[in-house]
Structure formats: C-alpha cells, structure tokens
Amino acid sequence: MRSIVTGGAGFIGSHLVDYLVSAGDDVIVIDSLISGDLNSIQDHLDSKRITLVSADLLSDLWQEHLFGADRVYHLAADPDVRESSVSPDKQLNNTIIATHRVLEAMRKASVPEIVFTSTSTVYGEASIIPTPESYTPMEPVSVYGASKLACEALISAYCHSFSMRSWIFRFANIIGARSGHGVITDFIRKLKANPHELEILGDGKQTKSYLEVRECIRAIMFVVHHTQDPVNTYNIGSEDWISVTEIADLLCQEMGLSPKYRYTGGSRGWVGDVPKMQLDISRLKSLGFIPEISSRESVRIAVKSALE
Known part of the structure; x- marks a missing residue:
C-alpha cells in the first residue's frame, strides 16, 4: 500500500x-x-x-x-x-x-x-x-x-x-520509547534536578490506564x-489501571532513589485533568485482540526506555 x-x-x-x-x-x-x-x-x-x-x-x-x-x-x-x-x-x-x-x-x-x-x-x-x-x-x-x-x-x-x-x-x-512528554518524563526531569524531593501534581491518587x-x-x-x-x-487501552503515586514508586525504584513526595493537592493534576480513567475494551476483544501487557508492565517498560 x-x-x-x-x-x-x-x-x-x-x-x-x-x-x-x-x-x-x-x-x-x-x-x-x-x-x-x-x-x-x-x-x-x-x-x-x-x-x-x-x-x-x-x-x-x-x-x-x-x-x-x-x-x-x-x-x-x-x-x-x-x-x-x-x-x-x-x-x-x-x-x-x-x-x-x-x-x-x-x-x-x-x-x-x-x-x-x-x-x-x-x-x-x-x-x-x-x-x-x-x-x-x-x-x-x-x-x-x-x-x-x-x-x-x-x-x-x-x-x-x-x-x-x-x-x-x-x-x-x-507510553514508551521516544515519548517526550507525560508523567514519566516530568518525574525524571524533576528527580534529575533534585533527587531528594519529588513534586507530584494533585494528590497522587489520579488513577488511569496505560x-x-x-x-x-x-x-x-x-x-x-x-x-x-x-x-x-x-x-x-489495557484492562487495569495504576495511580500516579504508584508510577512514582516504580520510577524511584528503577532509579535507586528514595525522595520525599510533595503533593500539590487537589484531585486533579492540572486544569482539564481527569482523576480516574479506564476504557472498556470489550469491542476490541470481540474482534479477537487481547492486550498482552498490563498498565503496570507498560509503565515499567516506559520507565526503562526513558532512563536509557
């Protein structure tokens, strides 16, 4: 084609x-x-x-x-x-x-x-x-x-x-290799500037599918x-979700860091943010396609790629 x-x-x-x-x-x-x-x-x-x-x-x-x-x-x-x-x-x-x-x-x-x-x-x-x-x-x-x-x-x-x-x-x-924006990129940038403290937008409870x-x-x-x-x-999307704080935990584990988390507060990270999101992929699965990796595994792969 x-x-x-x-x-x-x-x-x-x-x-x-x-x-x-x-x-x-x-x-x-x-x-x-x-x-x-x-x-x-x-x-x-x-x-x-x-x-x-x-x-x-x-x-x-x-x-x-x-x-x-x-x-x-x-x-x-x-x-x-x-x-x-x-x-x-x-x-x-x-x-x-x-x-x-x-x-x-x-x-x-x-x-x-x-x-x-x-x-x-x-x-x-x-x-x-x-x-x-x-x-x-x-x-x-x-x-x-x-x-x-x-x-x-x-x-x-x-x-x-x-x-x-x-x-x-x-x-x-x-998420994944070559991504230039998003929560993982934001966290890495902040931790490189200050490995002792990590600012997390909102309350960290925002939970989404990756x-x-x-x-x-x-x-x-x-x-x-x-x-x-x-x-x-x-x-x-995937059939599960993960919170922003859990993403921070995974990233810090991969970087070998133990920073103090500082939350900006509120249920949203920014204007227009949706605190909870998971998509129903039943229609996709009805065709015969089932995602092979979870949100957590997707985040782990993306973190490794970003650090590399």
Missing part, C-alpha cells in the same frame, strides 16, 4: 512508521518537525524506505503527495493536554483545522481511507468506568478533548458524505485489518 503518515516523526507516529515499513508499505511522512524528532525515523530515511515531506498541515503544497495514496494515518496534533488550557487557539488550529485540511486534501485526491488517533479525554469525567465507546453524554473537560471530539465528528461527516472509510481510536495513556506504544500499534493494525464499516470507533 501507499500510506501517508501525518506526524510520522512523532512519538506514536514513528512507531507506526516502523510497522508500516516492516509490512512493505510505500510510506510518505508529513511532519513539520516542530515536536517530531527526525532521529526517530532517520534509519528509514537513510535506507530510502520512506519519503519525508517537511511541512506544516496549516501550510500548502503537501497536499499533492496524497494523490495515489491508499490510506492516510492522521496522527499530527498538539499532544499537550495541559497546554490546551493555556493556549486553546494553538490546539484548535493544530487539531481541528489541520484535520479538516487533511480531509479536504483526501477528498480532492480521492484517498478512500483514514486512520485517526483520538483520545479517552473525549469522554470527559465519565460516570461509567471502564468507559465503553457508546458512553454518553460526551462532555470533554479540556480543550484538547473537545478538539479531538470535533475531529471525530468531521471524519464521520466526510466518510458518510464522500464515501470514505475511517478508523477512530480512542487511546488510554500511550499501554505501551508498540502494543498500541499492534491493536490499531489488528482493527484496521478486521473491520470494514464506514466509521469504525474503538477504545485502545
């Missing part, structure tokens, strides 16, 4: 590129390299197994590369949930407007399929946990979550209006290969 990957030099995107290259796809990566890391895909560039188009989706000229493509994997977005409460315009432009431009480029180039990475934050503070895909009302508590939900609606409309097919994946917290990135990619591709509806929406 000829596959387009927006945000292909990013954390999840680069792992997806690894998978697609190994599957023999002709891969074109479109990435502004503002938050993406060229080193993540450099080996593929050196071997000429992929093509890199260095472009911002809010600019032009990248659209011509979609002609002849079979599928777009749209991962480019601003991944910082906390930042969305400070600079909402940035989130709206880089997520909603960028997604609309991708869909328009697909329509004009007659690209029939799109894979979109959404988020568990579209559910807001769900009253049903684990939360199924059918949960309502969808009331995001962050601009990030609202932006992703708006993109889901746009994709659905384009699929039904222009005979496209889509796969929408609502992620738990995806999944290692390669297992996430395996789930994505499994669903894509086993579903054919016009719009296919699936949760991806």
Whole structure:
C-alpha cells in the first residue's frame, strides 16, 4: 500500500512508521518537525524506505503527495493536554483545522481511507468506568478533548458524505520509547534536578490506564485489518489501571532513589485533568485482540526506555 503518515516523526507516529515499513508499505511522512524528532525515523530515511515531506498541515503544497495514496494515518496534533488550557487557539488550529485540511486534501485526491488517533479525554469525567465507546453524554473537560471530539465528528461527516472509510481510536495513556512528554518524563526531569524531593501534581491518587506504544500499534493494525464499516470507533487501552503515586514508586525504584513526595493537592493534576480513567475494551476483544501487557508492565517498560 501507499500510506501517508501525518506526524510520522512523532512519538506514536514513528512507531507506526516502523510497522508500516516492516509490512512493505510505500510510506510518505508529513511532519513539520516542530515536536517530531527526525532521529526517530532517520534509519528509514537513510535506507530510502520512506519519503519525508517537511511541512506544516496549516501550510500548502503537501497536499499533492496524497494523490495515489491508499490510506492516510492522521496522527499530527498538539499532544499537550495541559497546554490546551493555556493556549486553546494553538490546539484548535493544530487539531481541528489541520484535520479538516487533511480531509479536504483526501477528498480532492480521492484517498478512500483514514486512520485517526483520538483520545479517552473525549469522554470527559465519565460516570461509567471502564468507559465503553457508546458512553454518553460526551462532555470533554479540556480543550484538547473537545478538539479531538470535533475531529471525530468531521471524519464521520466526510466518510458518510464522500464515501470514505475511517478508523477512530480512542487511546488510554500511550507510553514508551521516544515519548517526550507525560508523567514519566516530568518525574525524571524533576528527580534529575533534585533527587531528594519529588513534586507530584494533585494528590497522587489520579488513577488511569496505560499501554505501551508498540502494543498500541499492534491493536490499531489488528482493527484496521478486521473491520470494514464506514466509521469504525474503538477504545485502545489495557484492562487495569495504576495511580500516579504508584508510577512514582516504580520510577524511584528503577532509579535507586528514595525522595520525599510533595503533593500539590487537589484531585486533579492540572486544569482539564481527569482523576480516574479506564476504557472498556470489550469491542476490541470481540474482534479477537487481547492486550498482552498490563498498565503496570507498560509503565515499567516506559520507565526503562526513558532512563536509557
């Protein structure tokens, strides 16, 4: 296949590129390299197994590369949930407007399929946990979550209006090698600055589901290969959860440190944070896919990767 990957030099995107290259796809990566890391895909560039188009989706000229493509994997977005409460315009432009431009480029180039990475934050503070895909009302508590939900609606409309097919994946917290943000990165940065004390945002009781990135990619591709509806929406996550304090314990154990924990207080770590999150993955399991690792094991793998 000829596959387009927006945000292909990013954390999840680069792992997806690894998978697609190994599957023999002709891969074109479109990435502004503002938050993406060229080193993540450099080996593929050196071997000429992929093509890199260095472009911002809010600019032009990248659209011509979609002609002849079979599928777009749209991962480019601003991944910082906390930042969305400070600079909402940035989130709206880089997520909603960028997604609309991708869909328009697909329509004009007659690209029939799109894979979109959404988020568990579209559910807001769900009253049903684990939360199924059918949960309502969808009331995001962050601009990030609202932006992703708006993109889901746009994709659905384009699929039904222009005979496209889509796969929408609502992620738990995806972690692992090449991640440049999140609680693990934050903790490591703080402990390197002061190994005797660790600031933990909120009360440390925030409890969420985590999944290692390669297992996430395996789930994505499994669903894509086993579903054919016009719009296919699936949760991806593990079947358990872990608290922020437990993550700190695991990290400190790996680093050989015993710092004093200092909590900032409150049930949320930041504006827009959801204190408890676990996704119902029954729909994913009904296809025959069962995650092979837990939240705790995912965190342990991600910690080791980050320290390396």
